Amino acid sequence: MKEKGRKVIAQNRKARHDYAVLDTYEAGVALLGTEVKSLRLGRASLVDAFATVDDGEVWLRGLHIPEYTQGSWTNHEPRRTRKLLLHRGEIERLIGKIREGGLTLVPLSLYFNEGKVKCELALAKGKKAYDKRTDLAKRDADREIQKAYGRAAKGRVREMR
Numbered sequence: 825m826k827e828k829g830r831k832v833i834a835q836n837r838k839a840r841h842d843y844a845v846l847d848t849y850e851a852g853v854a855l856l857g858t859e860v861k862s863l864r865l866g867r868a869s870l871v872d873a874f875a876t877v878d879d880g881e882v883w884l885r886g887l888h889i890p891e892y893t894q895g896s897w898t899n900h901e902p903r904r905t906r907k908l909l910l911h912r913g914e915i916e917r918l919i920g921k922i923r924e925g926g927l928t929l930v931p932l933s934l935y936f937n938e939g940k941v942k943c944e945l946a947l948a949k950g951k952k953a954y955d956k957r958t959d960l961a962k963r964d965a966d967r968e969i970q971k972a973y974g975r976a977a978k979g980r981v982r983e984m985r
Contacts, residue, residue: 831936833863836870839930841956843948848932849918852909853884853941858892858899863941865892868934875908875929875945877919882908884931884943908943921947 839845855863862868872886884906891899910918921927932944951959 828938833866833934833936833941834868834870835933836873836931838871839932839946839948841959842951843928843930843946844951844955845930845932845946845948846927847921847947849910849914849945849947850937851882851943851945853934853943854907854909855941856898859889860941861894862889862892863934863936870931870934873931875931877915877922877929880915880919882910882915882918882929882945884908887931887934908945918947926950 867890869888871888873884873888874886875882875884877883886903887906888902890902918929922929926949927947928950930946930948932946934941934943936942
């Protein structure tokens with residue numbers, strides 16, 4: 825039975841807070857059998873994960889996939905470095921943009937796409953503390969505006985003083 829659609833395993837929620845995402849890529853992940861079984865149980869953490877480009881290949885580091893409980897001596901190392909599978913042209917483009925300066929590769933999510941494990945990779949620039957504060961203030965203001973629109977649509981408009 826072939827799986828259809830997209831099933832999210834793990835997301836890096838803090839990435840969009842800490843980084844300004846410029847571009848996203850979908851990459852396959854080279855995994856061992858027990859890693860896939862552990863991922864099917866929905867167990868993974870992208871908290872400290874990041875990607876690097878070494879010798880023309882992209883590697884995912886710091887991704888934590890816990891050992892498979894029914895695995896035997898064939899079990900994997902939880903934090904091993906895993907290879908990301910991208911087209912040569914995409915890798916060359918990434919190398920060029922990273923060398924330009926100030927950019928990094930951050931995994932945003934890990935998911936199954938039609939039975940294959942994929943990683944959504946972002947080319948991102950680190951945010952400064954004031955950028956984060958500005959984003960939070962903007963989000964709060966947008967939320968207040970939406971609440972006001974909702975009240976107005978229901979006819980419960982509060983008077984401004």
